[in-house]
Amino acid sequence: MSKHHVTTNINGEPVEFLCEAQQTMLDVLRDELHLTGSKEGCGSGDCGACSVILDGKVVCSCLMLGVEAEGRKVITIEGIAQGDKLHPVQQKFLEHAALQCGFCTPGLIVAAKALLDENLNPTEEETRYWLAGNLCRCTGYDKVIRAVLDAAAVMRGEPGASVST
Amino acid sequence: MPRVSYTAPATVDEAVKALAGAAGLAKVLSGGTDLLVQLKSGRLAPELIVDMKRIPEMIGIREEGEFFVIGAATPGVMLSAHERLEHAFPGIVEGVDLIGSTQIQGRASIAGNLCNASPAADSVPPVIAARATAVIAGPNGRREVAVEAIVIGPGRTSLAKGEFVVEFKVPKPKPRQCDAYLRFIPRTEMDIAVVGCAVNVTLDAGGTCIDARVVLGAVAPTQLIVDEAAQALIGHKLDADTLAKLDLAAQRACKPITDKRGTIEYRIKIAGVLARRAAAIAFERAAARA
Ligand SMILES: Cc1cc2nc3c(=O)[nH]c(=O)nc-3n(C[C@H](O)[C@H](O)[C@H](O)COP(=O)(O)OP(=O)(O)OC[C@H]3O[C@@H](n4cnc5c(N)ncnc54)[C@H](O)[C@@H]3O)c2cc1C
Ligand code: FES
Ligand code: FES
Numbered sequence: 001m002s003k004h005h006v007t008t009n010i011n012g013e014p015v016e017f018l019c020e021a022q023q024t025m026l027d028v029l030r031d032e033l034h035l036t037g038s039k040e041g042c043g044s045g046d047c048g049a050c051s052v053i054l055d056g057k058v059v060c061s062c063l064m065l066g067v068e069a070e071g072r073k074v075i076t077i078e079g080i081a082q083g084d085k086l087h088p089v090q091q092k093f094l095e096h097a098a099l100q101c102g103f104c105t106p107g108l109i110v111a112a113k114a115l116l117d118e119n120l121n122p123t124e125e126e127t128r129y130w131l132a133g134n135l136c137r138c139t140g141y142d143k144v145i146r147a148v149l150d151a152a153a154v155m156r157g158e159p160g161a162s163v164s165t
Numbered sequence: 166m167p168r169v170s171y172t173a174p175a176t177v178d179e180a181v182k183a184l185a186g187a188a189g190l191a192k193v194l195s196g197g198t199d200l201l202v203q204l205k206s207g208r209l210a211p212e213l214i215v216d217m218k219r220i221p222e223m224i225g226i227r228e229e230g231e232f233f234v235i236g237a238a239t240p241g242v243m244l245s246a247h248e249r250l251e252h253a254f255p256g257i258v259e260g261v262d263l264i265g266s267t268q269i270q271g272r273a274s275i276a277g278n279l280c281n282a283s284p285a286a287d288s289v290p291p292v293i294a295a296r297a298t299a300v301i302a303g304p305n306g307r308r309e310v311a312v313e314a315i316v317i318g319p320g321r322t323s324l325a326k327g328e329f330v331v332e333f334k335v336p337k338p339k340p341r342q343c344d345a346y347l348r349f350i351p352r353t354e355m356d357i358a359v360v361g362c363a364v365n366v367t368l369d370a371g372g373t374c375i376d377a378r379v380v381l382g383a384v385a386p387t388q389l390i391v392d393e394a395a396q397a398l399i400g401h402k403l404d405a406d407t408l409a410k411l412d413l414a415a416q417r418a419c420k421p422i423t424d425k426r427g428t429i430e431y432r433i434k435i436a437g438v439l440a441r442r443a444a445a446i447a448f449e450r451a452a453a454r455a
Contacts, residue, residue, distance in 0.1 A: 021168075021169050022169045023166075024166075045201075045202060045266075048268055054271065057240070057271040059268050059271040063269075064197060065214075067216075114267075129267075130267050132266055132353075133268045133269065133354075
């Protein structure tokens with residue numbers, strides 16, 4: 001079976017790759033493009049560790065085929081920071097210590113960024129529901145939620161919480 | 166995943182040809198949130214995947230005269246963002262919104278939810294309660310059927326080989342018609358319905374019910390249209406006596422199984438409770454409409 005030639009855009013850069021139809025987008029990102037920030041926690045849509053933003057909407061890359069990326073725009077965790085400058089969500093994850101092992105972190109940050117792209121003023125409840133598909137087995141969710149709400153405040157131009165580190 | 170071929174046709178006709186031309190099993194792909202899980206687990210090994218998301222008429226929501234027309238592969242996130250649909254059918258949007266997480270919503274479609282044929286599919290009861298029809302394309306052309314005619318058992322549909330759903334047609338609500346969908350799960354998010362219940366009612370100016378459909382999910386091999394429950398509502402306001410009759414009718418219709426999420430007795434009891442609560446919401450919404 002011949003491979004598919006896919007032309008797409010990843011993190012703002014035009015990208016071409018070859019893949020087989022049964023390879024998921026997550027397989028392509030990790031194994032073909034060596035963008036290993038997106039993680040495979042479950043492979044079945046339950047954990048969110050593989051979250052990417054596809055044409056503006058956050059999706060599980062483990063439940064998307066690589067071939068489906070043709071002509072689309074994909075943003076992965078590698079595309080969230082602007083060069084050396086961390087995205088406010090990333091910065092606040094550090095300040096609030098919203099991670100331990102870090103396996104869930106790329107997915108959480110991608111999903112949180114997608115939330116703040118749509119809504120800079122989410123309530124705590126909205127934030128918790130939005131992130132319900134991102135599982136974390138170490139940190140507990142509270143620090144994550146604090147970090148996201150604090151990032152939202154900073155992005156609205158408010159001073160944000162001062163966190164003792 | 167096992168080897169498979171993939172094609173993404175640009176038109177319905179091309180999709181029909183691709184499906185008809187496959188020698189072995191060909192599967193339609195909408196959001197992939199069921200299909201890819203099944204491919205990975207080895208439950209399915211199709212020869213061909215036909216991706217419907219490049220067919221313009223199959224994505225998005227249009228208003229055509231007295232109908233909302235919903236492209237079969239439209240992801241949940243587009244349905245919830247459609248203000249006029251959400252205003253007309255808050256119950257349909259409630260059902261769609263309950264499917265999985267934000268990430269799943271970014272992809273999951275009503276057609277996939279329906280054609281996966283799980284008794285617990287959350288968007289299906291409110292779509293049936295709205296008396297929606299499905300336009301089906303296949304090797305013999307197009308046909309239109311009531312949505313409830315599609316699922317015939319767990320994992321089984323009445324679609325013939327090579328047929329697929331192109332779009333859903335939902336008749337716009339009449340004055341003082343509205344709906345609601347509730348499901349019960351043991352946690353607050355990310356679980357499969359123990360029971361789901363959709364109620365769609367039309368009231369007269371005085372608040373008496375003149376038309377109703379009550380549909381239960383997860384309590385039988387397919388979604389159940391409970392005529393007795395609708396009859397309990399029609400001709401009445403939502404008083405205690407009507408609610409008691411509705412509760413009883415919903416309970417009587419159930420033919421559930423016992424599994425890790427709930428026993429037969431529990432599901433039956435919850436079906437009555439959800440019917441009452443969903444009816445209360447639907448009546449209130451309908452009454453609030455001029
Ligand atoms: C983590 C997770 C949580 C979930 N939670 C829920 C939940 O709470 N409630 C719920 O109801 N479901 C849930 N689901 C199941 C799934 O997301 C839904 O059933 C979804 O609506 C399927 O839509 P899809 O577009 O992704 O379907 P797909 O996976 O693309 O297709 C599903 C099936 O339908 C067929 N099909 C797709 N489109 C068509 C068409 N146009 N015509 C004919 N056949 C078609 C496919 O061939 C396949 O057999 C969950 C899934 C995951 C992974
Ligand atoms: S790896 Fe994709 S959701 Fe878990
Ligand atoms: S930090 Fe370990 S899973 Fe979240």
